[in-house]
Amino acid sequence: MSFLQNLKNRFIKYVPDKERKAYPNLLYISALGVTGSIITRKSNALVRTVTPISLMLAGSYVWYPQTSKNVALAINNRMKSLIQKKQLTNSLNSTRDVVEGKFNSASKVFKKSTDEVKSRVNKVQKDAKKEINKAQKEVKGKVDKAQKQIKKEVEKTQKNIKKEVEKTQKELKNKIEKAKK
Numbered sequence: 001m002s003f004l005q006n007l008k009n010r011f012i013k014y015v016p017d018k019e020r021k022a023y024p025n026l027l028y029i030s031a032l033g034v035t036g037s038i039i040t041r042k043s044n045a046l047v048r049t050v051t052p053i054s055l056m057l058a059g060s061y062v063w064y065p066q067t068s069k070n071v072a073l074a075i076n077n078r079m080k081s082l083i084q085k086k087q088l089t090n091s092l093n094s095t096r097d098v099v100e101g102k103f104n105s106a107s108k109v110f111k112k113s114t115d116e117v118k119s120r121v122n123k124v125q126k127d128a129k130k131e132i133n134k135a136q137k138e139v140k141g142k143v144d145k146a147q148k149q150i151k152k153e154v155e156k157t158q159k160n161i162k163k164e165v166e167k168t169q170k171e172l173k174n175k176i177e178k179a180k181k
Contacts, residue, residue: 025063032059 036052043051061068 028063029056029059032056 032055033052036055037048040048040051057068
């Protein structure tokens with residue numbers, strides 16, 4: 001079906017039958033609207049608005065019954081589609097809220113576990129630093145002790161060498177003196 005045929009078929013159901021004269025009926029409906037306005041001229045605003053519209057709708061139902069039924073069906077179908085759309089939107093929104101809730105709870109659990117792992121890692125790092133510092137102090141103490149011992153050994157060896165050198169010098173002096181005599 002072409003676009004024009006489709007458009008024609010959609011609007012044909014709203015057009016009154018050809019054998020009925022449209023203009024006199026439109027005049028009757030308009031006259032009902034004016035009558036409603038005249039009758040309610042001293043009433044409140046709501047009654048002044050609703051009465052002419054209601055009389056015109058009743059007249060259109062009497063003089064254009066098929067068109068009125070078609071319009072009512074179209075409005076009913078449109079309302080049903082709007083209600084279905086609203087229900088679908090509500091369903092999608094509730095599903096979205098559920099999914100967002102699950103994502104939020106999952107992210108909270110993930111954040112809690114990462115914080116827990118982070119605290120464990122920090123604790124292990126602190127313990128490792130303590131152990132390293134302790135080992136460094138022990139090594140430094142042993143190195144200092146070994147340096148002191150080496151220093152003592154060096155001083156002791158220096159004294160012994162000095163004594164040996166002095167002793168050897170005395171012996172050489174004595175031998176030189178004996179040789180001179």
